[in-house]
Amino acid sequence: xEMMEQxxxxxxxxxxxxxxxxxxxxxxxxxxxxDRVKLxxxxxxxxxACGTSYRAxxxxxxxxKEMAGLKYVEALIASEICDRDFPRQNGGFLSIS
Numbered sequence: 875x876e877m878m879e880q881x882x883x884x885x886x887x888x889x890x891x892x893x894x895x896x897x898x899x900x901x902x903x904x905x906x907x908x909d910r911v912k913l914x915x916x917x918x919x920x921x922x923a924c925g926t927s928y929r930a931x932x933x934x935x936x937x938x939k940e941m942a943g944l945k946y947v948e949a950l951i952a953s954e955i956c957d958r959d960f961p962r963q964n965g966g967f968l969s970i971s
């Protein structure tokens with residue numbers, strides 16, 4: 875069932891909360907402007923997910939390493955994360971479901 879819903883999920887994602895900025899090759903996600911300063915301080919990021927979402931997290935890891943200028947990014951299987959995996963300074967945690 876999840877595979878059959880992908881086109882609808884993509885359409886909903888592009889239409890609600892996020893905007894493709896034409897000509898600028900950027901995506902603007904709604905609601906993040908208020909936390910811009912905190913988000914810009916993140917240097918070390920953990921991406922947590924399971925199953926198909928984990929594969930998306932791995933792809934996100936590659937993109938963020940290349941484009942976001944973060945020192946450390948790693949996608950981990952959510953059920954296997956323990957407290958020592960979390961960055962100690964300037965850390966961020968992204969959960970994908």
